[in-house]
Amino acid sequence: xxxxxxxxxxxxxxxxxxxxxxxxxxxxxxxxxxxxxxxxxxxxxxxxxxxxxxxxxxxxxxxxxxxxxxxxxxxxxxxxxxxxxxxxxxxxxxxxxxxxxxxxxxxx
Amino acid sequence: xxxxxxxxxxxxxxxxxxxxxxxxxxxxxxxxxxxxxxxxxxxxxxxxxxxxxxxxxxxxxxxxxxxxxxxxxxxxxxxxxxxxxxxxxxxxxxxxxxxxxxxxxxxxxxxxxxxxxxxxx
Numbered sequence: 001x002x003x004x005x006x007x008x009x010x011x012x013x014x015x016x017x018x019x020x021x022x023x024x025x026x027x028x029x030x031x032x033x034x035x036x037x038x039x040x041x042x043x044x045x046x047x048x049x050x051x052x053x054x055x056x057x058x059x060x061x062x063x064x065x066x067x068x069x070x071x072x073x074x075x076x077x078x079x080x081x082x083x084x085x086x087x088x089x090x091x092x093x094x095x096x097x098x099x100x101x102x103x104x105x106x107x108x
Numbered sequence: 109x110x111x112x113x114x115x116x117x118x119x120x121x122x123x124x125x126x127x128x129x130x131x132x133x134x135x136x137x138x139x140x141x142x143x144x145x146x147x148x149x150x151x152x153x154x155x156x157x158x159x160x161x162x163x164x165x166x167x168x169x170x171x172x173x174x175x176x177x178x179x180x181x182x183x184x185x186x187x188x189x190x191x192x193x194x195x196x197x198x199x200x201x202x203x204x205x206x207x208x209x210x211x212x213x214x215x216x217x218x219x220x221x222x223x224x225x226x227x228x229x
Binding site: 001031033035037039043044045046047050051054056057088090092093095096097098099100101102 | 145152153154155166168169170202204208210211213215216217219220221222
């Protein structure tokens, strides 16, 4: 089973700032099969990124993903008020499709 | 636009079986793969498993011995059954349509709003 470790646990930033979230895998993730989700309180998660660096339909271009192998990054170039949420990475190239523990992006 | 609605008992006794349904409206259930994900209160997401539109299933090994995911096309429902539950199974349970497909893999493009199931006597 691939274990995903996200850091930091909480990121305190102001609107307009840049957010950099990390997701590290315990072993190499095949074919960069790594996704990112955003979850707001009381809501279901929403797919942001897939294949490490491809944006899902309708996701603004301030969101970008990068990485391969065991190290992946989600970057939000300029935080908008609606971006304050919890972000999860997930690998999906093998079973089980585990999630990372999440990074909370909160308003400073 | 597809809508997913989870339903089932909100309270289940320890050692009993948790049974939830996800009713799909506005779309064909047989054309897609379907997944269940859960989230203990205040904690992160846990992938439960999925059912392919061929009927093939893929379960989280940690739950496999207790888990059944099935589809009833006549009712447009996806179901999950988890037997011998304990307090550790208390969570919000989400169903999701795996409609975002790329590179041979499919990811969730639509989710239910989730339903809280508490395991307690």
